[in-house]
Amino acid sequence: MTTTTETAATRIDGKVIGGEIRERIAREVAALQADHGVTPGLAVVLVGGDEASQVYVSHKRKASLAAGMESFEHYLDEDTSADELLALIDKLNRDPAVNGILVQLPLPAQISEDAVLAAIDPDKDVDGFHEVNTGRLWNGGSPPVPCTALGCVLLLQHTLGNDLAGRHAVIVGRSNIVGKPLANLLLRENCTVTVAHSKTRDLPGLCRQADILVAAVGRPKFVQGDWIKPGATVIDVGINRLEANADGKRRLVGDVDFTAAAEVAGAITPVPGGVGPMTIACLLHNTVRATCQQKGLPLPAGD
Numbered sequence: 269m270t271t272t273t274e275t276a277a278t279r280i281d282g283k284v285i286g287g288e289i290r291e292r293i294a295r296e297v298a299a300l301q302a303d304h305g306v307t308p309g310l311a312v313v314l315v316g317g318d319e320a321s322q323v324y325v326s327h328k329r330k331a332s333l334a335a336g337m338e339s340f341e342h343y344l345d346e347d348t349s350a351d352e353l354l355a356l357i358d359k360l361n362r363d364p365a366v367n368g369i370l371v372q373l374p375l376p377a378q379i380s381e382d383a384v385l386a387a388i389d390p391d392k393d394v395d396g397f398h399e400v401n402t403g404r405l406w407n408g409g410s411p412p413v414p415c416t417a418l419g420c421v422l423l424l425q426h427t428l429g430n431d432l433a434g435r436h437a438v439i440v441g442r443s444n445i446v447g448k449p450l451a452n453l454l455l456r457e458n459c460t461v462t463v464a465h466s467k468t469r470d471l472p473g474l475c476r477q478a479d480i481l482v483a484a485v486g487r488p489k490f491v492q493g494d495w496i497k498p499g500a501t502v503i504d505v506g507i508n509r510l511e512a513n514a515d516g517k518r519r520l521v522g523d524v525d526f527t528a529a530a531e532v533a534g535a536i537t538p539v540p541g542g543v544g545p546m547t548i549a550c551l552l553h554n555t556v557r558a559t560c561q562q563k564g565l566p567l568p569a570g571d
């Protein structure tokens with residue numbers, strides 16, 4: 269059982285669901301090694317000392333090693349130039365031991381994110397951020413899909429079953445990392461999708477129409493309990509770090525007021541422990557997939 273009911277709403281446990289995916293990937297990696305002598309290699313590049321990014325990169329390293337992959341980390345100084353970073357990406361693109369490349373975002377201001385993402389070989393783009401891959405996604409192909417968006421869909425399928433068709437999904441947030449790719453994935457599932465943003469009129473009223481409500485705005489507790497349709501499924505993508513309490517501990521909160529929302533929703537993801545762990549599990553999934561495609565091997569069963 270991967271969900272627990274402790275409030276009115278079912279709590280969707282991304283740690284457990286992501287853990288099951290990671291176990292499946294570890295088995296796939298073991299089979300690649302045993303059957304083909306291939307070990308997937310993931311290169312992660314971090315520029316600068318952003319505290320949250322350091323945590324995420326360290327999680328990625330541990331998760332890829334635990335799955336039996338090779339992990340190559342590159343830590344560059346905050347004042348690294350765009351040319352230096354592009355030279356590293358070029359090297360990783362040509363390295364046969366590296367099957368997946370990920371540059372941790374955000375980047376320092378002197379480096380153009382667009383130029384860096386465009387420099388990654390689309391076949392090694394395990395983030396799915398390269399414009400070739402976003403184009404393929406919108407044209408109905410099956411490129412690597414941005415990890416957080418894919419994680420949201422897997423959580424929804426786990427909670428609601430594979431039949432999401434006909435449900436009205438409202439996504440609050442239109443980023444390239446989450447909102448836009450998720451809109452595409454939910455359209456593929458035959459949801460009716462509305463993407464809302466800061467200029468949307470009567471946002472609470474719109475959210476109240478949602479069977480599936482996804483909050484990805486980066487504002488702590490932005491979505492209120494009375495914005496939620498009774499029984500709706502709520503996916504909270506936000507990870508907001510609040511100042512420390514009197515106990516000195518820093519707190520993470522989502523974009524949804526969890527306590528109020530859980531009184532109304534049918535199911536809801538917590539923060540932490542909801543979407544975040546799925547992002548890392550989906551990165552490993554994309555890396556195995558990229559490896560198989562580069563080596564001309566069949567994708568693991570069930571892909």
Ligand SMILES: Nc1nc2c(c(=O)[nH]1)N[C@@H](CN(C=O)c1ccc(C(=O)N[C@@H](CCC(=O)O)C(=O)O)cc1)CN2
Binds near residue numbers: 416445520544546547
């Ligand atoms: N190149 C990329 N950069 C960024 C991405 C991305 O997908 N690719 N997404 C986010 C950060 N991110 C992955 O990089 C990420 C965020 C959160 C988690 C996670 O496991 N969160 C935990 C809490 C962890 C903590 O802070 O203590 C949770 O929600 O339970 C993993 C990955 C921006 N950059």
